[in-house]
Amino acid sequence: DVKVTQSSRYLVKRTGEKVFLECVQDMDHENMFWYRQDPGLGLRLIYFSYDVKMKEKGDIPEGYSVSREKKERFSLILESASTNQTSMYLCASSLVLGTGGETQYFGPGTRLLVL
């Protein structure tokens, strides 16, 4: 059974703080993704990674960075949190294309509130 875990379910941070969101998957998936989900806007891709130390910008990368030092772990970093980054953050992973791996498996999400 694929398992994707996220370090926190709920976080409250202050404006200007540096925030780290951690995601770990246990299925040896190559691809990992960070999304944010907001009412009326759906899921929007922030960054993704297709291999260790490789990263690609998604649709809304501004204000975020990522790190993938190990295959199983993908971190999302908010360098200086702002109130408009209050959101639900979802991590996902999938296998490499061509191995039937288009399914993305999601973690439970982190609700971040920036005050």
Next chain:
Amino acid sequence: RKEVEQDPGPFNVPEGATVAFNCTYSNSASQSFFWYRQDCRKEPKLLMSVYSSGNEDGRFTAQLNRASQYISLLIRDSKLSDSATYLCVVKPANAGGTSYGKLTFGQGTILTVHP
């Protein structure tokens, strides 16, 4: 125009009803299509893939119309447990070697099944 558009609903139907959702996508070169389901305060999970020939999984039927660029999901004999948000998901055409695994999500259609 959004890449993937869905009627957000909400759809409120009685148990036993048949309900259908539609979704349109803008890029005619899109490769693969899916429906994901997201329960309240939970992560999205794959419900079913969508094939050109149409496919069925129990009470759920998915259809793809490439000519009109729309995808549909039909739920027959609705159950209370079908209450959820249904996300239309499209795998975009591969714009380059680093697009593998990337998916585009619609904003979701909310379904509530009542007794």
